[in-house]
Amino acid sequence: MHKLMMLPGSRLVQHAAIALAIWVALTRLNQSVDPLLSYYLALVGMYATAMFGMTILVGLSGQVSLGNGALMAVGGYAFALTSLNWKTVPILGLPWNAVWSVVFAGIFGILVGLVIGGLAARLKGPYLAGLTLGVAVGVPAIANRFPGLFGGENGLMLTVPYPQGGYDASAVDTGPADTGADAIPTEAPDLPTEQAPIGGESLAPSDLLTVDDLGGAVSSAAPSVAPSDLITPDDLMGATGAPIASMPAEPSALASAGTDLGSTASGGVDAGSVDVSAVGGLILEQWQATLSITMACIMGFVALNLVRSRQGRTWQAVRDDSIAAAVSGINPSRSKVSAFVVSSLFAALAGAVFAQLLTYVGPGAYGLGLSLSLLVGIVLGGRASLLGAIIGAVLLVWLPVVVDRLSADRGWPEPVTNNAPNLLYGLLVVLVVLLAPGGITGTIRQSLAPVLRRRD
Amino acid sequence: MTTFIDYLLGGVSSGAIIALMALAIVLIWRSTRVVNFAQVGQAMFTTYVALTVRDATGNWIIALLAAIAAGAVLGLVVHWLVIRPVKRVDTSGAIIATFGVLISLQALAGMLWGGDTRGYAPPVSNDGIQLAGRIWPFSWYDVLVIGVTIALVIGLTLLFTRTNIGLAMRASAFNPEVARLSGVRVSRSLAYGWILAGMVGAIAGVLVAPTSQVSPNSFDILLVFAFTAAVIGGLDSLVGAVTFGIGTGLVISLVSGYSDSSNAPVVALVLLALNLLLKPDGVFGHHHSRAV
Amino acid sequence: MLTVSELSVSYGAVRALANVSLTVPPGEVTAVIGANGAGKSTLMRTLAGLVRPAAGSATLDGQPITGRKAEDIVRMGLALVPEGRSTIPDLTVEENLRLGGLWRNRSDRAASQAEVFDLFPILGQRRHLRADTLSGGERQQLAIGRALMAKPRCLLLDEPSLGLAPLIVTQILELVSGLARNSGLAVLLVEQNAVTALRVATTGIVLNLGEIVQTGPAADIASDEQLRHAYLGY
Numbered sequence: 001m002h003k004l005m006m007l008p009g010s011r012l013v014q015h016a017a018i019a020l021a022i023w024v025a026l027t028r029l030n031q032s033v034d035p036l037l038s039y040y041l042a043l044v045g046m047y048a049t050a051m052f053g054m055t056i057l058v059g060l061s062g063q064v065s066l067g068n069g070a071l072m073a074v075g076g077y078a079f080a081l082t083s084l085n086w087k088t089v090p091i092l093g094l095p096w097n098a099v100w101s102v103v104f105a106g107i108f109g110i111l112v113g114l115v116i117g118g119l120a121a122r123l124k125g126p127y128l129a130g131l132t133l134g135v136a137v138g139v140p141a142i143a144n145r146f147p148g149l150f151g152g153e154n155g156l157m158l159t160v161p162y163p164q165g166g167y168d169a170s171a172v173d174t175g176p177a178d179t180g181a182d183a184i185p186t187e188a189p190d191l192p193t194e195q196a197p198i199g200g201e202s203l204a205p206s207d208l209l210t211v212d213d214l215g216g217a218v219s220s221a222a223p224s225v226a227p228s229d230l231i232t233p234d235d236l237m238g239a240t241g242a243p244i245a246s247m248p249a250e251p252s253a254l255a256s257a258g259t260d261l262g263s264t265a266s267g268g269v270d271a272g273s274v275d276v277s278a279v280g281g282l283i284l285e286q287w288q289a290t291l292s293i294t295m296a297c298i299m300g301f302v303a304l305n306l307v308r309s310r311q312g313r314t315w316q317a318v319r320d321d322s323i324a325a326a327v328s329g330i331n332p333s334r335s336k337v338s339a340f341v342v343s344s345l346f347a348a349l350a351g352a353v354f355a356q357l358l359t360y361v362g363p364g365a366y367g368l369g370l371s372l373s374l375l376v377g378i379v380l381g382g383r384a385s386l387l388g389a390i391i392g393a394v395l396l397v398w399l400p401v402v403v404d405r406l407s408a409d410r411g412w413p414e415p416v417t418n419n420a421p422n423l424l425y426g427l428l429v430v431l432v433v434l435l436a437p438g439g440i441t442g443t444i445r446q447s448l449a450p451v452l453r454r455r456d
Numbered sequence: 457m458t459t460f461i462d463y464l465l466g467g468v469s470s471g472a473i474i475a476l477m478a479l480a481i482v483l484i485w486r487s488t489r490v491v492n493f494a495q496v497g498q499a500m501f502t503t504y505v506a507l508t509v510r511d512a513t514g515n516w517i518i519a520l521l522a523a524i525a526a527g528a529v530l531g532l533v534v535h536w537l538v539i540r541p542v543k544r545v546d547t548s549g550a551i552i553a554t555f556g557v558l559i560s561l562q563a564l565a566g567m568l569w570g571g572d573t574r575g576y577a578p579p580v581s582n583d584g585i586q587l588a589g590r591i592w593p594f595s596w597y598d599v600l601v602i603g604v605t606i607a608l609v610i611g612l613t614l615l616f617t618r619t620n621i622g623l624a625m626r627a628s629a630f631n632p633e634v635a636r637l638s639g640v641r642v643s644r645s646l647a648y649g650w651i652l653a654g655m656v657g658a659i660a661g662v663l664v665a666p667t668s669q670v671s672p673n674s675f676d677i678l679l680v681f682a683f684t685a686a687v688i689g690g691l692d693s694l695v696g697a698v699t700f701g702i703g704t705g706l707v708i709s710l711v712s713g714y715s716d717s718s719n720a721p722v723v724a725l726v727l728l729a730l731n732l733l734l735k736p737d738g739v740f741g742h743h744h745s746r747a748v
Numbered sequence: 749m750l751t752v753s754e755l756s757v758s759y760g761a762v763r764a765l766a767n768v769s770l771t772v773p774p775g776e777v778t779a780v781i782g783a784n785g786a787g788k789s790t791l792m793r794t795l796a797g798l799v800r801p802a803a804g805s806a807t808l809d810g811q812p813i814t815g816r817k818a819e820d821i822v823r824m825g826l827a828l829v830p831e832g833r834s835t836i837p838d839l840t841v842e843e844n845l846r847l848g849g850l851w852r853n854r855s856d857r858a859a860s861q862a863e864v865f866d867l868f869p870i871l872g873q874r875r876h877l878r879a880d881t882l883s884g885g886e887r888q889q890l891a892i893g894r895a896l897m898a899k900p901r902c903l904l905l906d907e908p909s910l911g912l913a914p915l916i917v918t919q920i921l922e923l924v925s926g927l928a929r930n931s932g933l934a935v936l937l938v939e940q941n942a943v944t945a946l947r948v949a950t951t952g953i954v955l956n957l958g959e960i961v962q963t964g965p966a967a968d969i970a971s972d973e974q975l976r977h978a979y980l981g982y
Contacts, residue, residue, distance in 0.1 A: 064551045119729055126491035129551045130683040131728055133493070137680050138725035144718040368676060372559060379552055419566035426560025433549040433556065434541050620850050623839075627847050630836045636818040637796060637828050638847045639898060 012305065019301035026293045035285040039357075040397050042285065045292030046353045047393035051378050052296075052303035052386055053346025058375070059384030060312060061339030062319030064125070067116060067132030068347040069371030070139035071109055075348025076355040076366060077143070078108035080156045102352050109348020110341055117340025121333040136371040140363035155362020158355060292353050299346055303386055306342065315339050316384075376425045379432055382439030391440050399424060462593045463713035464706055469598035470667070471705020472605035476660035477682035478689065478697035479612070480653040485691045486629040487649025490539055490550045491683070494557035496675040498534065498654055499661030501561050502526040503670050504569050506662045507576060516579035523658040531654020535647055562672040571672060576665035601663050608659065609698055612652075616694070625649055680721060681708065684728045749773055750795070750826065750902045750934055755804035755814075757787075757794050757958075764790040765958045767804070772902060777925045777935040779949035779966060781942040782979060787958040788938040789831055792906045795936075796828035797821040808902055823851060827900035831907045833887040835894065837880035841871055844879050844890055848897030857897065864893040867923055885916040892924065902934040909941045917941070921948045942980045946970040954979050 026045075030038050050072055057063050083101040088094060116135055120128050143150040150156065306312055314335050317325040322332040355361045377396045382388025400421040407417035436443040477495065484492045492498075502523040510519035534557055542553045580600055584591040616622035627635040628645035635642050661675065668674050685704045689696025707727065708720045750772040757765040765787045772778045780788055793799045795806055797818035805814045813821050822828075827848075835844050845864060849857045865872035868889040874882060879890060888908055895903060905924065909917040921937070925948040928935045939945035946952050952969035954962040956979045962969060969975060 058548070062548060064548045066555075119732060123732060125547050126485075126551055127687065127732065129493065130491060130687060131725075131732060133683065134680050134721070134725040134728050137677060138721040141718055141721040145716065145722065372555060375552065375555060376559065379556075383548075415567050415570045418571065419563040422559055422563035423567065426556045426558070426563055429556030429559065430538055430553050433553045434538070437549055620846075623843060623847055624850055626839065626843075627836055630838050631834075633798065633830070634834045634836055634894075635847070636798070637822060637830065637834070638894060639819050639822040639849075639851050640847070641819050 011308065015301055015304045015308075018304070019297045022300070023293060023297040026297070027290065030286055030289045030293065035283055038283075038285040038289040040401070042289035042292040042353075042357050043397045044390075044393045045289065045296035046350050046357060047374070047377060047396050048296045048390050049292075049299045049353060050347050050350035050374055051381070051389035051392055052299055053343030053350075054374050054378040055384065055386050055389045056303065056306065056312075056315065056346075057339050057343035058378055059382075059388075060307065060315040060319065061336060063120065063336060063339065064129045064375075065120070065132040065340070065343070066129060066368070066371045066375065067135035067139075068343060068374050069366055069368065070132075070135045071112060071116075071344045071347035072351030072354060072370060073140055073143070073361070073363070073366030074112045074344075075105040075109045075351025076361040077150060077156075077351075078348065079105040079352035079355050080158055080361045081149070083158070084156065102349065105348045105352035106345055109344045109351070113341040113344020113348075114337070117337040117344065120340055121336035132371075133368075136368045140366050143363040151362065153363065155360055155365070158359045158361070288357050291356055295349060295353050299349060300386065300390075303346070307386060311338070376429055378439075379429050380425075380439055382441030382443075383437075385439070385441040385445075388439050388441040459713070460710075463710045466593040466713070467706040467709025468594075468702065469601040469705075470664075470709065471702035472602050473660050473664045474678065474681045474685050474705050475698045475701025476605055476608065476656055476663070477678055478685040478701040479609075479694060480657035480660065481682055481686040482689070482691060482694055482697040483649050483653040483656065485686070487625060487646045488535075488539060490554065491691075492534075492539075492650075492653065493551065493554040493679065493683075494534060494561060495653065495657050496661075496679040496682070497558040497561035498527060498530045499657040499678075500670070500672060500675045501530060501565055502654075502658035503576070503661035503665050503675075504565055506658075506665070507569075507574060507670055510576075520659070520662050523662050524655045527654035527656075527658025527661075528651045529654075531650040531652075531657075532647060534654075535650035539650070540643070540646075565672040569672075573669045573671040573674065576662075576670055578666040582666060597666065604659065604663060605698075608656065609694075612656075612694060621645075621648060677721060680724050681705075684724045684731075687728060688731045750806065750808055750936065752795070752806045753804060755791070755794065755806060756802045757790050757799060758802045763958055765794065765801075768955075768958075768960055769804075770953055770960065770963070772934045772936045773951075774901070774932045774934040775928055776950035777921075777928055777937050777948050778951045778953065779937045779939060779942075779945040780953045780955055781939055781945055781969075782955035784940060785957075786955040786979075788940075788955055789906055790958075791955070792828055792830070792904050792936070792938055795821075795826065795904060796830075798828075822898050822900070825899070825901040826904065827895035827898045827902070828904040829891045829895045829906060829908065832910060833884065834891045835879040835882075835887050837878065840876055840878055841882070841890055842875040844894050845871070845897050848894035849899070852897075852899070856899070860897045860899055864896050867896070867927060868893055884912055885920065888912060888916075888920060892920070896927075900933070902936065903928075905935065905937045907938060907940060909939060909944055914944065917944055918947075921945075924948070942976075943970070 026041065030041055033041070050068060054065075054068060057065055057068070079101045082104045083096070083098055086096050086100075088096055089100055094100075116132070120131060123131060143155065144152055147153070314325070314330055315338075317328070317330060318332045318335040325335070326332050351366065354365070358365055373396055377392030378389060379392075380395055381390070381392025403417065403420045403424070406412070407420070412420070432439055438446060477499065480495050480499075481492060484490060484495070505526040506519040506523035509522040510516065513519065538553050538557055539550060542549050578595075578597040578600075580596040582595045582597040585594055585596065586592075614622075616626055624635065624640045625645045625648055627638065627640055628642045629649070632642045635645070660678075664675070664678060668678070681704055682701065685701040686697050688704075689698075689700040704724065704727065708723060711719050711723045752771070753769045755765055755768045756763065768787075768791060770778070770780075780791065782788055790799060794801050795813070797813070797816055797820070801814055805812055807813060808824060808826050811824060813824060813826060816824070836847070839847065842861075845861055846857065849860055852860070865875075870886055871890055871893055874886065879887060882890060892903075892905070892908070903924075908920060912920075921944060924935060924937075927933055937945055937949060946966040946969060949966040952962075952964060952966040953960055954969065954975060961979060962972075962975055
């Protein structure tokens with residue numbers, strides 16, 4: 001954090017003002033749109049948080065990593081395991097609060113980032129990409145290896161605080177009806193055969209995670225009303241009244257695809273004593289979006305400061321010419337490791353948010369597809385730009401929605417609909433690399449440059 | 457002891473397939489200094505082609521030939537449309553572009569053939585051979601796989617040492633400028649590398665299909681194994697790719713046998729990380745890979 | 749006969765060659781001398797097709813070579829031995845030679861290889877060894893041999909003396925000038941080491957900062973003290 005202090009105070013205030021303005025605007029937006037859009041907003045925030053880290057790692061530091069999806073898994077699992085298993089904060093002895101889970105997600109992210117980054121800093125280009133590819137495939141596989149701890153293939157189920165009457169009534173009413181058809185995606189990275197049927201349709205195996213993949217998980221989880229392992233409104237409001245009980249997941253319930261969820265849910269209806277009025281009666285999706293937006297704005301602020309600090313220039317100097325940087329007193333490998341660790345922190349925190357959005361952590365959700373999504377987003381938006389990360393995040397969420405709508409209008413066959421977003425992503429990535437390496441933001445900046453220069 | 461030998465035997469043919477895929481990666485690295493992360497995507501696609509042809513003809517060999525032809529075309533297309541124009545722009549770009557190709561191919565396969573996992577019946581029995589009063593973990597199909605691999609390795613060795621095309625390819629890879637000054641059409645030689653890699657990858661895909669099934673994603677894990685083998689072998693060395701490809705297969709078979717097959721990716725990761733840690737010279741040795 | 753007229757080359761804003769005109773007649777060695785950075789290597793690389801000229805042209809026996817690809821120029825009969833022992837270390841001696849005439853038919857290639865082995869017998873003895881096992885002088889011979897495998901009418905030699913013992917350089921250059929006399933090969937030799945170069949050359953050309961400052965019989969240039977002080981630094 002001392003690097004932040006190198007910025008003049010006025011810059012810091014300016015950045016804080018930007019982040020706060022965006023936060024206020026998005027929060028207002030969140031309250032005025034329907035739950036589905038709120039959910040999309042939540043996804044955008046989650047992707048953006050992870051991709052700010054990618055901007056630093058891939059864009060500024062020039063290390064093409066496929067491992068950030070796996071680092072999100074680290075954050076997600078750390079979040080889930082600490083909130084499911086720990087009742088007090090180790091050493092400090094304070095009562096456990098889900099905010100602590102986020103903190104621990106960040107800590108684990110940093111630790112794992114140090115290990116992988118330490119290895120990765122010695123590697124160039126394709127070696128790094130290959131190693132992190134191994135991480136993307138290997139780390140989620142660890143979850144399968146220790147089913148007792150990590151819940152294996154089925155992952156761990158988190159439940160959502162959902163006191164009766166506190167949310168939009170229609171969401172509660174329609175929710176349970178959905179659960180019969182919906183299921184949580186549980187495919188393992190190497191077993192794409194087990195596609196989760198969503199809304200009665202069978203998804204084509206797709207390497208990238210799309211909103212479709214996630215939507216099912218959410219609507220099925222929405223109605224569960226068991227005591228919470230997620231951040232509840234209370235956690236953030238400073239109230240300690242809500243009991244944060246631990247409820248280990250039952251893989252069997254998941255294995256039988258959703259139908260059991262309804263009964264689990266009804267079992268815990270009145271367990272939560274959350275004072276919903278304290279947060280103005282947000283429905284679940286709005287609450288998730290609030291968390292995600294808040295995280296994205298805080299981390300966006302941190303990223304903005306890092307990018308514009310001396311550290312940001314150090315990363316770029318090492319990317320452009322590590323030998324020249326070394327000559328001028330920079331330690332290139334330390335610079336690369338620090339970029340990796342920072343991006344791991346971002347990924348882990350995004351992973352924790354993702355766990356909240358899915359109300360579930362599992363190897364399928366954090367597979368190679370997620371890593372590839374992050375790479376696609378950052379490349380399309382613009383590799384070295386935080387704004388590019390945001391644009392990329394929007395694209396990742398918005399494009400599948402557009403394709404879905406087009407498909408519904410034109411009556412495309414199912415395999416086409418399911419794969420069209422990924423085909424577009426793949427082709428766009430190739431085209432961007434060939435024709436506009438700066439991505440959307442880079443290209444816009446380039447075409448604006450002459451105009452701006454003339455004005456000077 | 458017999459279990460140990462059984463596990464080893466069981467790993468040979470999967471090692472041979474990893475070796476072929478690693479060979480494909482090495483062929484392209486040698487010619488273009490690009491690691492083609494789309495290689496398994498191309499192999500997956502050509503295996504679908506083989507599946508289609510086989511459904512139509514019922515003939516395993518015709519299907520294999522169709523896959524090889526498709527692999528050659530696909531390799532050439534990826535090289536000409538993607539890698540050639542991107543290479544001089546930036547080094548990260550080439551890596552990212554191959555992932556773009558991978559994503560596109562997987563989506564396209566999903567569109568054309570659907571996402572369901574399809575079986576691919578082996579042309580000869582895949583059951584353990586019964587010999588000397590016991591069933592060995594070794595089938596006639598394993599024999600076929602190993603035979604094809606050996607034939608291919610011999611063929612490639614002859615191509616590179618005995619033919620003009622092979623010499624031109626090696627020269628273009630080692631020193632493009634001297635190759636050009638010697639009258640070699642270097643860009644054509646590089647294209648040959650991609651074509652050849654596409655063909656080898658296509659063979660690997662058809663060979664692995666009976667054991668892994670065919671779906672747009674079912675070869676992903678093979679990419680990790682093959683990359684591991686290729687890197688440990690030095691990325692430049694055909695012999696290294698084959699040796700460590702088979703070695704990786706054996707290690708994975710042992711680990712899967714004694715513990716659980718879900719450990720395999722983690723083991724590959726550990727092998728890769730150890731190699732990169734202990735042999736940084738082997739990794740940094742290539743002056744071409746500097747700067748990113 | 750290689751004829752170069754008004755050749756100019758620029759690297760961005762830097763002009764590396766300005767209006768260079770020269771001829772390289774068959775049967776003799778023409779030496780281009782000059783200090784480091786005079787544009788000698790640029791001249792060679794431009795003629796061989798590795799660098800595109802900004803203006804001017806070059807012809808080989810009347811056929812234009814500027815604007816063509818390097819791999820076509822060598823097939824037309826102009827071969828370059830670039831600076832720094834341009835062999836491929838991972839290939840054997842014989843493979844390096846085979847590479848030099850890969851596009852020619854087998855019997856032509858065999859004839860050329862026999863000629864190279866006659867000229868440099870050591871290469872014949874080491875034909876199955878990898879090039880990286882050779883000494884510096886042997887590798888320079890191999891590099892020249894590889895160029896001769898194309899059966900060129902014009903041979904360009906860029907700094908063959910670099911890093912070699914003077915005795916070995918003299919031996920190699922005398923072999924080359926003998927070859928030029930006997931077979932009518934046109935040789936363009938670029939050297940920083942003016943004394944050695946002018947000893948084997950018929951004509952000398954002094955290049956300074958991309959421009960030709962003097963052309964004349966090699967012996968005259970070697971004895972021109974003023975020229976030596978001004979441009980050659982000895």
